[in-house]
Amino acid sequence: MKRREFLTKAGASGLLASGALGVSSTASAKTKYKWKMVTTWPKNFPGLGTGANTVARLITEMSGGRIEVKVYGAKQLVGPFEVFNAVSSGDVEMGHGAAYYWKNKSEAAQFFSAVPFGLNAQEMNGWLYYGGGLDLWKQIYADFNLVPAAAGNTGVQMGGWFNKEIKSIKDLKGLKMRIPGLGGEVLKRAGGTPVSLPGGEIYTALQSNAIDATEWVGPYNDLAFGFYKVAKYYYYPGWHEPGTTLEAIVNKKVFDGLPKDLQRIVESACAVANQDMLAEYTAKNNAALHKLVNVHNVNLKQFPDDVLKKIKSLSDDVVAEIAAKDKMGKKVYESFKKFRDQARAWHDVSEHAYYKAR
Numbered sequence: 635m636k637r638r639e640f641l642t643k644a645g646a647s648g649l650l651a652s653g654a655l656g657v658s659s660t661a662s663a664k665t666k667y668k669w670k671m672v673t674t675w676p677k678n679f680p681g682l683g684t685g686a687n688t689v690a691r692l693i694t695e696m697s698g699g700r701i702e703v704k705v706y707g708a709k710q711l712v713g714p715f716e717v718f719n720a721v722s723s724g725d726v727e728m729g730h731g732a733a734y735y736w737k738n739k740s741e742a743a744q745f746f747s748a749v750p751f752g753l754n755a756q757e758m759n760g761w762l763y764y765g766g767g768l769d770l771w772k773q774i775y776a777d778f779n780l781v782p783a784a785a786g787n788t789g790v791q792m793g794g795w796f797n798k799e800i801k802s803i804k805d806l807k808g809l810k811m812r813i814p815g816l817g818g819e820v821l822k823r824a825g826g827t828p829v830s831l832p833g834g835e836i837y838t839a840l841q842s843n844a845i846d847a848t849e850w851v852g853p854y855n856d857l858a859f860g861f862y863k864v865a866k867y868y869y870y871p872g873w874h875e876p877g878t879t880l881e882a883i884v885n886k887k888v889f890d891g892l893p894k895d896l897q898r899i900v901e902s903a904c905a906v907a908n909q910d911m912l913a914e915y916t917a918k919n920n921a922a923l924h925k926l927v928n929v930h931n932v933n934l935k936q937f938p939d940d941v942l943k944k945i946k947s948l949s950d951d952v953v954a955e956i957a958a959k960d961k962m963g964k965k966v967y968e969s970f971k972k973f974r975d976q977a978r979a980w981h982d983v984s985e986h987a988y989y990k991a992r
Contacts, residue, residue, distance in 0.1 A: 667701045667892070669693075671882075672721070674714040674731035676834045677707025680858050681851065681918070682880065685786040685911045686730035689882050692903035697896055703728065714832035721883050722778045729883045730785060733771075734815030739778060741956050742963040744815050745970050746771045746782070748791075748875040750949035752970070755787040755877035755912050756985075757977045762879070765973040770966050781889045783904035786880030786911035789919070791872030792856065793937055794849035795840070795865035800937060803944045812836055812848040816952055817874025823948045833859070840864045849874065853922035854915060862930045869935050873945055880911065 671690050675683040690703035706726075708714035717729040718736045734747040745752075746767065753761060761767040762784050775782045794813070798805065807825030811818075818828030829845050839845045841864045848865070849872070850856050862868075882904045889897060926932040937945075957967030 665700065665893075667727075667896075669701060669703045669727035669888075670711065671703050671705045671728040671730060672710075672712050672717050672726050673705065673729065674708055674717050674735060674832060677705075677710060679707075679833065679855070681788070681855050681911065681915060682786070682833070683707060685880060685907060685914075686882075688910055689730060689785050689903055689907045692906055693900055696899045696903055701892075701896060701900070705730075708832055708834060714834070715830075718778070718780075718883070721885050722780055724779070724885050724887065727885050727888045731881060731883070732814075732878065733782070733881050737815065740774050740962075741959060742966045743771075743774055744956070745966050746879060746881065748815060748817070748878040749953060749970065750816055750820055750874045751876065751946050752953075753877055753974055753977065755789045755879075757974065757981075758787065758877045758879050759784070759908070760977065761970065761973040766969055767973070770962075770969060774962060774966075775883065776886065779886045781884045781886050783882045783884075783901060784879050784908045785882035785904040786908055787915075788851050788875070788878045788880070789912055789915050790852075791849065791875040791878060792852045793869035793872050793874075794847055795856070795861045796847040796867045796869060797840075797843075797865055798846070799867060799935070800869060800941060802938065803941050806941075809847055810845045812839065812845050812850075813874065815874075816949070816956075817849070819952045820874065820945060820948045823952065824945065837861065837864065851878075852915065852919050853926055854918040857922040857926055862926055862932050866933055867935055868926065868932045869937055871937070871942075873937070873942060873949070879908075882907075 671686060673683065673686045675686060677683055678687065686705050690705045693701050693703050711726065712720045715735060717731045718739060720726050721729040732747045734744040736743050762771070768784070771782050794811065800806065803824060806821065809821070809826040810829055811821055811826055812829045812831045813821055814830055818830070821828050831839055833850065836848050836850060837859055840848055840861065848861070850859060850861065852872070884900065889900070892900070927934055953967065957964045
């Protein structure tokens with residue numbers, strides 16, 4: 635009971651400017667809901683899969699069992715890239731994944747996961763909860779009978795694993811790399827070939843030379859997958875995913891049919907899980923990177939400045955082109971860009987200045 639009380643209070647923190655406040659005390663209601671949650675991640679995979687478990691557990695506990703959520707990993711009920719359709723159609727009630735996997739549904743959706751050289755985790759949360767981002771996200775997903783929520787963040791990711799050194803932009807030409815979303819389009823503009831693969835298939839593809847490189851997440855997850863066994867070079871920074879938001883999606887008809895207090899509990903549980911995942915990655919990436927470098931002798935390298943400069947230019951073009959395709963894309967882009975510019979000005983005299991001083 636103490637744990638449940640703590641979680642309920644945490645869910646009502648300042649993070650929930652989206653309206654996820656005021657969990658009701660109508661715990662005496664008799665209606666019970668049994669939900670299935672499908673995910674794009676392998677079952678119980680560290681960080682991502684366990685993040686989905688956290689969302690499910692919080693909803694179940696905070697609702698006093700009025701909503702019972704059972705989690706299914708990738709391929710247990712549906713394929714990893716079938717999550718969006720499964721929840722949209724009502725085949726299952728809930729899903730957990732990342733919005734950039736659904737660019738074939740809406741290219742603007744990619745803004746709500748990761749934008750190359752875009753917002754970091756702290757800034758993404760600021761934009762979503764206080765900058766209008768979440769409202770725009772809901773508008774886009776409403777057309778697909780879905781309600782989205784931020785439900786995790788990895789923080790800044792790594793640049794990826796490569797089987798050759800990246801000394802100049804020319805080294806990206808002809809490179810087959812597993813990289814989703816906008817980052818994949820940027821690689822394509824640089825002459826590479828982006829490949830879309832679910833997490834469970836990456837190791838084999840890299841081992842068999844079906845791909846030449848891959849990005850996944852960061853040291854914590856990459857160590858778990860054992861990429862150091864099949865790739866020589868580990869690059870940073872993760873220019874393509876500076877603060878990747880993971881999403882929970884709920885079938886809109888199902889969500890709208892809930893009592894108001896249970897709607898707030900679902901929103902609150904997602905917000906708590908969103909903060910919890912970032913804390914976990916911040917803590918566990920440290921030890922994992924140390925092990926990769928000092929135990930497994932991984933060759934840790936930084937992308938050359940001229941490579942990053944060129945990629946930044948290509949990224950700006952890619953992102954701007956999405957905004958030019960339709961009115962909603964333009965609306966999201968303008969909101970995102972305005973918040974990024976303001977956040978950058980503030981962080982130049984706060985976060986960035988502090989890091990330099992430290």
